[in-house]
Amino acid sequence: MNLAVLASGYGSNLQAIIDAVDKGEIEGHIKVVISDVKDAYALQRARRHGIEAVFIDIKDYSGREAYNEAIAAVLEKRKVELIVLAGYMRLVSPLIINKFRGRIMNIHPSLLPSFPGLEGIKQALDYGVKVSGCTVHLVDEGLDTGPIILQESVPVYDDDTVESLQNRIHKVEHRLYPRAIQLFIQGKLSIEGRKCFRNEG
Numbered sequence: 001m002n003l004a005v006l007a008s009g010y011g012s013n014l015q016a017i018i019d020a021v022d023k024g025e026i027e028g029h030i031k032v033v034i035s036d037v038k039d040a041y042a043l044q045r046a047r048r049h050g051i052e053a054v055f056i057d058i059k060d061y062s063g064r065e066a067y068n069e070a071i072a073a074v075l076e077k078r079k080v081e082l083i084v085l086a087g088y089m090r091l092v093s094p095l096i097i098n099k100f101r102g103r104i105m106n107i108h109p110s111l112l113p114s115f116p117g118l119e120g121i122k123q124a125l126d127y128g129v130k131v132s133g134c135t136v137h138l139v140d141e142g143l144d145t146g147p148i149i150l151q152e153s154v155p156v157y158d159d160d161t162v163e164s165l166q167n168r169i170h171k172v173e174h175r176l177y178p179r180a181i182q183l184f185i186q187g188k189l190s191i192e193g194r195k196c197f198r199n200e201g
Protein backbone atom coordinates (compact mmCIF):
# COMPACT_ATOMS: atom_id res chain seq x y z
CA MET A 1 0.00 0.00 0.00
CA ASN A 2 1.25 3.46 -0.88
CA LEU A 3 1.51 5.81 2.09
CA ALA A 4 2.11 9.54 2.39
CA VAL A 5 3.14 11.20 5.63
CA LEU A 6 2.35 14.87 6.28
CA ALA A 7 4.48 16.45 8.99
CA SER A 8 5.32 19.98 10.10
CA GLY A 9 8.02 19.39 12.65
CA TYR A 10 10.46 17.07 14.33
CA GLY A 11 9.05 13.90 12.83
CA SER A 12 9.68 11.36 15.58
CA ASN A 13 6.44 9.61 14.61
CA LEU A 14 7.55 9.65 10.99
CA GLN A 15 10.80 8.01 12.13
CA ALA A 16 8.86 5.30 14.00
CA ILE A 17 6.84 4.64 10.84
CA ILE A 18 9.98 4.52 8.66
CA ASP A 19 11.57 2.07 11.11
CA ALA A 20 8.45 -0.10 11.17
CA VAL A 21 8.41 -0.20 7.36
CA ASP A 22 12.10 -1.19 7.37
CA LYS A 23 11.38 -3.99 9.84
CA GLY A 24 8.41 -5.25 7.84
CA GLU A 25 6.02 -4.34 10.66
CA ILE A 26 4.21 -2.03 8.25
CA GLU A 27 3.59 -3.68 4.89
CA GLY A 28 3.52 -0.47 2.90
CA HIS A 29 5.73 2.02 1.09
CA ILE A 30 6.15 5.64 2.09
CA LYS A 31 5.92 7.25 -1.34
CA VAL A 32 6.28 10.83 -0.17
CA VAL A 33 6.66 13.01 2.91
CA ILE A 34 5.02 16.42 2.57
CA SER A 35 5.59 19.39 4.84
CA ASP A 36 4.27 22.93 5.06
CA VAL A 37 7.50 23.94 6.86
CA LYS A 38 10.62 24.31 4.72
CA ASP A 39 13.16 23.29 7.34
CA ALA A 40 11.05 20.68 9.14
CA TYR A 41 13.36 17.99 10.47
CA ALA A 42 10.81 15.46 9.20
CA LEU A 43 11.86 16.33 5.62
CA GLN A 44 15.49 15.61 6.48
CA ARG A 45 14.53 12.26 7.98
CA ALA A 46 12.72 11.38 4.75
CA ARG A 47 15.65 12.37 2.52
CA ARG A 48 18.07 10.43 4.69
CA HIS A 49 15.99 7.32 4.07
CA GLY A 50 15.68 7.92 0.31
CA ILE A 51 12.04 8.95 0.56
CA GLU A 52 10.80 11.80 -1.61
CA ALA A 53 10.45 14.92 0.55
CA VAL A 54 8.23 17.73 -0.70
CA PHE A 55 7.87 21.19 0.82
CA ILE A 56 4.68 22.93 -0.23
CA ASP A 57 4.69 26.60 0.69
CA ILE A 58 1.21 27.94 1.39
CA LYS A 59 2.53 31.39 0.43
CA ASP A 60 2.82 30.18 -3.17
CA TYR A 61 -0.96 29.72 -3.37
CA SER A 62 -3.88 32.10 -3.47
CA GLY A 63 -5.56 30.50 -0.48
CA ARG A 64 -6.19 27.40 1.57
CA GLU A 65 -8.15 25.59 -1.16
CA ALA A 66 -5.48 26.14 -3.79
CA TYR A 67 -2.82 24.99 -1.33
CA ASN A 68 -4.79 21.82 -0.55
CA GLU A 69 -5.35 21.20 -4.26
CA ALA A 70 -1.58 21.25 -4.68
CA ILE A 71 -1.22 18.67 -1.90
CA ALA A 72 -3.97 16.53 -3.42
CA ALA A 73 -2.20 16.63 -6.78
CA VAL A 74 1.03 15.34 -5.22
CA LEU A 75 -0.88 12.58 -3.42
CA GLU A 76 -2.83 11.50 -6.49
CA LYS A 77 0.21 11.52 -8.75
CA ARG A 78 1.94 9.08 -6.39
CA LYS A 79 -1.19 6.93 -6.10
CA VAL A 80 -1.30 7.35 -2.34
CA GLU A 81 -3.83 5.08 -0.61
CA LEU A 82 -3.36 6.16 3.01
CA ILE A 83 -2.46 9.62 4.30
CA VAL A 84 -0.77 9.65 7.69
CA LEU A 85 -0.74 12.94 9.58
CA ALA A 86 2.22 13.00 11.95
CA GLY A 87 2.49 16.34 13.67
CA TYR A 88 0.97 18.15 10.70
CA MET A 89 -0.06 21.50 12.13
CA ARG A 90 -2.76 22.46 9.62
CA LEU A 91 -6.33 21.34 9.18
CA VAL A 92 -6.77 19.07 6.19
CA SER A 93 -9.34 20.70 3.92
CA PRO A 94 -12.68 19.13 2.92
CA LEU A 95 -11.28 18.78 -0.58
CA ILE A 96 -8.69 16.24 0.59
CA ILE A 97 -11.05 14.63 3.11
CA ASN A 98 -13.59 13.99 0.35
CA LYS A 99 -11.02 12.58 -2.04
CA PHE A 100 -9.51 10.31 0.63
CA ARG A 101 -12.46 9.69 2.96
CA GLY A 102 -11.67 7.00 5.52
CA ARG A 103 -8.07 6.97 4.33
CA ILE A 104 -6.57 9.72 6.48
CA MET A 105 -5.19 9.00 9.94
CA ASN A 106 -4.02 11.34 12.67
CA ILE A 107 -2.34 10.90 16.03
CA HIS A 108 -3.20 13.23 18.87
CA PRO A 109 -1.37 13.50 22.23
CA SER A 110 -4.40 13.18 24.52
CA LEU A 111 -7.20 10.77 25.22
CA LEU A 112 -9.82 12.18 22.85
CA PRO A 113 -12.42 13.59 23.10
CA SER A 114 -10.57 15.35 25.93
CA PHE A 115 -8.20 18.14 24.95
CA PRO A 116 -8.47 18.30 21.15
CA GLY A 117 -6.71 20.93 19.06
CA LEU A 118 -3.45 22.67 19.77
CA GLU A 119 -1.39 22.06 22.91
CA GLY A 120 -3.29 18.92 23.98
CA ILE A 121 -0.54 18.05 26.45
CA LYS A 122 -0.55 21.49 28.09
CA GLN A 123 -4.35 21.47 28.22
CA ALA A 124 -4.31 18.13 30.07
CA LEU A 125 -1.64 19.30 32.53
CA ASP A 126 -3.42 22.59 33.20
CA TYR A 127 -6.66 20.71 33.82
CA GLY A 128 -4.95 18.52 36.39
CA VAL A 129 -5.82 15.10 34.99
CA LYS A 130 -4.12 12.07 36.54
CA VAL A 131 -4.18 10.04 33.34
CA SER A 132 -3.58 11.13 29.75
CA GLY A 133 -2.35 9.35 26.65
CA CYS A 134 -2.65 9.35 22.91
CA THR A 135 -5.24 8.60 20.27
CA VAL A 136 -4.96 7.39 16.68
CA HIS A 137 -8.09 8.29 14.76
CA LEU A 138 -9.47 8.69 11.27
CA VAL A 139 -9.81 12.25 10.09
CA ASP A 140 -13.18 13.81 9.37
CA GLU A 141 -14.23 17.44 8.96
CA GLY A 142 -14.04 18.19 12.69
CA LEU A 143 -11.08 19.03 14.89
CA ASP A 144 -9.76 15.65 16.15
CA THR A 145 -13.27 14.18 16.01
CA GLY A 146 -13.02 11.19 13.65
CA PRO A 147 -13.55 7.52 14.63
CA ILE A 148 -10.99 6.32 17.17
CA ILE A 149 -8.76 3.45 16.01
CA LEU A 150 -6.44 2.97 19.00
CA GLN A 151 -5.93 4.71 22.32
CA GLU A 152 -3.50 4.15 25.14
CA SER A 153 -3.16 5.85 28.49
CA VAL A 154 -0.11 7.05 30.42
CA PRO A 155 -0.01 8.27 34.02
CA VAL A 156 0.37 11.97 34.80
CA TYR A 157 2.60 12.75 37.79
CA ASP A 158 2.47 15.78 40.08
CA ASP A 159 5.88 17.02 38.97
CA ASP A 160 5.27 16.53 35.24
CA THR A 161 6.13 19.31 32.82
CA VAL A 162 4.88 19.53 29.23
CA GLU A 163 8.22 18.07 28.21
CA SER A 164 8.21 15.10 30.60
CA LEU A 165 4.61 14.19 29.78
CA GLN A 166 5.31 14.63 26.08
CA ASN A 167 8.25 12.23 26.30
CA ARG A 168 6.07 9.63 28.01
CA ILE A 169 3.33 10.04 25.41
CA HIS A 170 5.77 9.95 22.50
CA LYS A 171 7.07 6.54 23.56
CA VAL A 172 3.55 5.15 23.35
CA GLU A 173 2.80 6.98 20.09
CA HIS A 174 5.81 5.42 18.40
CA ARG A 175 4.40 1.97 19.13
CA LEU A 176 0.70 2.72 18.59
CA TYR A 177 0.86 4.57 15.27
CA PRO A 178 2.70 1.88 13.29
CA ARG A 179 0.30 -0.70 14.73
CA ALA A 180 -2.75 1.29 13.61
CA ILE A 181 -1.27 1.76 10.13
CA GLN A 182 -0.59 -1.96 9.78
CA LEU A 183 -4.14 -2.82 10.94
CA PHE A 184 -5.45 -0.50 8.22
CA ILE A 185 -3.20 -2.05 5.57
CA GLN A 186 -4.31 -5.54 6.57
CA GLY A 187 -7.95 -4.53 6.17
CA LYS A 188 -8.60 -5.29 9.82
CA LEU A 189 -10.47 -2.06 10.57
CA SER A 190 -14.15 -1.56 9.91
CA ILE A 191 -16.12 1.63 10.46
CA GLU A 192 -19.75 1.81 11.55
CA GLY A 193 -20.91 5.35 12.16
CA ARG A 194 -18.34 6.88 14.43
CA LYS A 195 -17.14 3.53 15.74
CA CYS A 196 -14.07 1.77 14.46
CA PHE A 197 -13.92 -1.98 15.09
CA ARG A 198 -10.81 -4.10 14.98
CA ASN A 199 -11.15 -7.51 13.39
CA GLU A 200 -7.87 -9.07 14.37
CA GLY A 201 -9.22 -12.59 13.98
Ligand code: GRF
Binds near residue numbers: 007009011013086173
Ligand atom coordinates in the same frame (compact mmCIF):
# COMPACT_ATOMS: atom_id res chain seq x y z
C1 GRF B 1 2.86 14.17 18.37
O1 GRF B 1 2.86 14.26 19.75
C2 GRF B 1 1.47 13.99 17.84
O2 GRF B 1 0.60 13.42 18.77
C3 GRF B 1 1.02 15.39 17.53
O3 GRF B 1 2.17 16.06 17.12
C4 GRF B 1 3.32 15.46 17.71
C5 GRF B 1 4.29 15.25 16.60
O4 GRF B 1 5.54 14.86 17.08
N1 GRF B 1 -0.02 15.37 16.53
P1 GRF B 1 6.66 14.39 16.07
O5 GRF B 1 6.87 15.51 15.07
O6 GRF B 1 6.17 13.14 15.39
O7 GRF B 1 7.89 14.15 16.89
